[in-house]
Amino acid sequence: MIDLSLDRMVALLADLGDPQRAVPPVIHIAGTNGKGSTQAMIRAGLESAGLRVHAYTSPHLARFNERIRLAGTLISDAMLAETLAEVEAVNAGRPITFFEVTTAAAFLAFARTPADYTLLEVGLGGRLDATNVIDRPRLCAITPVSIDHTQYLGETLPEIAGEKAGILKRGVPCVVGPQQDDALVVIEARAARLGCRLSVAGQHWTAAAEDGGLVFQDERGLLDLPRPVLPGPHQIDNAGTALACLRELGFGQAEAAAAVTRAEWPARMQRLTRGPLAQSAAAQGCDLWLDGGHNPAGGRAVAATLAAMPRRPTHLVCGMLNTKDVAGYMQALAPVAASLTAVPIPGEANTLPAEVTQAAAAAAGIDATAAPDVGDAVARLAAAHPGARLLICGSLYLAGRVLRENG
Known part of the structure; x- marks a missing residue:
């Protein structure tokens, strides 16, 4: 409440x-x-x-x-x-x-x-x-x-x-x-x-x-x-x-x-280097990153950060809450996203269904699919795009879950 x-x-x-x-x-x-x-x-x-x-x-x-x-x-x-x-x-x-x-x-x-x-x-x-x-x-x-x-x-x-x-x-x-x-x-x-x-x-x-x-x-x-x-x-x-x-x-x-x-501030374009998700990505030569930004301004900040990094395809794993401007967030990220895999946020009553997040990404022009969870999405993307940059994004609640399980 x-x-x-x-x-x-x-x-x-x-x-x-x-x-x-x-x-x-x-x-x-x-x-x-x-x-x-x-x-x-x-x-x-x-x-x-x-x-x-x-x-x-x-x-x-x-x-x-x-x-x-x-x-x-x-x-x-x-x-x-x-x-x-x-x-x-x-x-x-x-x-x-x-x-x-x-x-x-x-x-x-x-x-x-x-x-x-x-x-x-x-x-x-x-x-x-x-x-x-x-x-x-x-x-x-x-x-x-x-x-x-x-x-x-x-x-x-x-x-x-x-x-x-x-x-x-x-x-x-x-x-x-x-x-x-x-x-x-x-x-x-x-x-x-x-x-x-x-x-x-x-x-x-x-x-x-x-x-x-x-x-x-x-x-x-x-x-x-x-x-x-x-x-x-x-x-x-x-x-x-x-x-x-x-x-x-x-x-x-x-x-x-x-x-x-x-200064230290986790889940703000943080590179993950340990835990099962990072290991799954690294096995295919992928870097794994995490960001908790969740509104259009946060999406623009992520896009600017990615644009300033060495050129490399970036594939997103994204889960969002239904209280956020999903369309605005997707529009901000569309220019820098090679693809997006939508996931639900575990344990969150207000999670946006993965299919809805996927549809919003597709409407913004992003090649989008859905997965049941972050682990499945990371493994699937790493296998399909070895050497790519993977970014988990869309919600601080999702970021928290990822850090608890991979910290």
């Missing part, structure tokens, strides 16, 4: 003693795409300075504990169980959502564990997201906004941007990643009403690939850095947002370099 409201969350946190008021200084991150990568780079930069960093993110991939990182380490099973039980007991059977319980447990854990910063990733939207209960963050950030979750956030880009901009708080600075004009207008208008100083991509800072590296420039000067270790041209923009955040916090060259070279 997804039920966007803050009333339940505010009441629950009050009964828990308002732990959100005791967490270390918060960097609150909203946006449609790139939140996780941006957070990972900020964390890498802060930790390189010897700082202890809490981080909250969703969804998890292989283990639920991934959602809550305490001072650099994933929450233990014991502490996770303890905080979740405490939240459930205090809630006492009142209506509540899964994400609200998880977020309240994270605040309890964050408040009880010493750290220097808290990185807080919005789950859905921003204005009514369960994370949006911090009265005064140290800093806000909004990564690129695009069309997604229209059933909850609105049908148009300005409507969705308004929901994302709902994390802004009076007088709190905000770093804004690259935006389409009609989204930026909405963000700027809300910032003006609240007196928030903005640091906007293309206005106050730029990030660009140059000579195999990354050049970041803002009003404080220029940083000549290595290319981000996270693959894909879109990571240049994400790195820019992360670097602008680190600069806003007062950090310099060393932390910036660590941000782009030490």
Whole structure:
């Protein structure tokens, strides 16, 4: 169940003693795409300075504990169980959502564990997201906004941007990643009403690939850095947002370099090198990759990444949820896909039937077929196309299943 409201969350946190008021200084991150990568780079930069960093993110991939990182380490099973039980007991059977319980447990854990910063990733939207209960963050950030979750956030880009901009708080600075004009207008208008100083991509800072590296420039000067270790041209923009955040916090060259070279973020154009799927692919000389992008913007990012890689036929294994813009995703990938094998997502009630995914791919001009599961699809493609590049894509839920079984 997804039920966007803050009333339940505010009441629950009050009964828990308002732990959100005791967490270390918060960097609150909203946006449609790139939140996780941006957070990972900020964390890498802060930790390189010897700082202890809490981080909250969703969804998890292989283990639920991934959602809550305490001072650099994933929450233990014991502490996770303890905080979740405490939240459930205090809630006492009142209506509540899964994400609200998880977020309240994270605040309890964050408040009880010493750290220097808290990185807080919005789950859905921003204005009514369960994370949006911090009265005064140290800093806000909004990564690129695009069309997604229209059933909850609105049908148009300005409507969705308004929901994302709902994390802004009076007088709190905000770093804004690259935006389409009609989204930026909405963000700027809300910032003006609240007196928030903005640091906007293309206005106050730029990030660009140059000579195999990354050049970041803002009003404080220029940083000549290595290319981000996270693959894909879109990571240049994400790195820019992360670097602008680190600069806003007062950090310099060393932390910036660590941000782009030490960040880790699985299932974002991740090459798989172990497990039965990777072995099945390698037996035929194939590389196996994994990506969790699931909307048209994510599809465009994957397509750009593939286009920048050495030329090699790329065959997709794709499973998607029925809540996503499947046609838009397929259109983005059509120019770079040699074929697509559609699969269902195991254990997901909202999985799109493989035949529907196949039909959407075919409608976009992709040579498409279907398979009962990922293992069958990878084995079949590797045998038919030795030496090719294989990419499992379409959903973070599918990516999580693949990592659990091949991690």
